[in-house]
Amino acid sequence: IESAHSRFPVIADADDRDNIVGILHAKDLLKFLREDAEAFDLSSLLRPVVIVPESKRVDRMLKDFRSERFHMAIVVDEFGAVSGLVTIEDILEQIIGERKSDS
Missing domain, CATH: 3.90.1280.20 (CBS domain Like)
Incomplete structure (x- = not known):
């Protein structure tokens, strides 16, 4: 792959x-x-x-990701339509800033 x-x-x-x-x-x-x-x-x-609403706060999402031990969630709008996905890496970048490349 x-x-x-x-x-x-x-x-x-x-x-x-x-x-x-x-x-x-x-x-x-x-x-x-x-x-x-x-x-x-x-x-x-x-x-x-794992499904999360678009309206969910980033800090709450991070807490859920860590406590439930998942790394990816599907983001849905108020009608249940998929609007994207979010990873724990995305959340951490929003909180602490984009990661610097090692190279």
């Missing part, structure tokens, strides 16, 4: 992007990427979706 991301929202139907059925972690796919890998059911690899 060529991506800088390690987690991916999975939708059930390409025509309904608001119906996110789970979060796929790239590391869970690794054992199935070998040529001799057996077939698998994608739904068995999905992690639960």
Whole structure:
């Protein structure tokens, strides 16, 4: 998998992007990427979706991320439509400023 991301929202139907059925972690796919890998059911690899409203305060979101031990949440508007996603890294950047690159 060529991506800088390690987690991916999975939708059930390409025509309904608001119906996110789970979060796929790239590391869970690794054992199935070998040529001799057996077939698998994608739904068995999905992690639960965490949903947060757009109106949720960043400090409250950080507290929830830390106490519930999740790293990504789907952000929805007041009608339940997906408006984006947020990661713990996004929240920390908002609180302490953008991280400096090591290079």
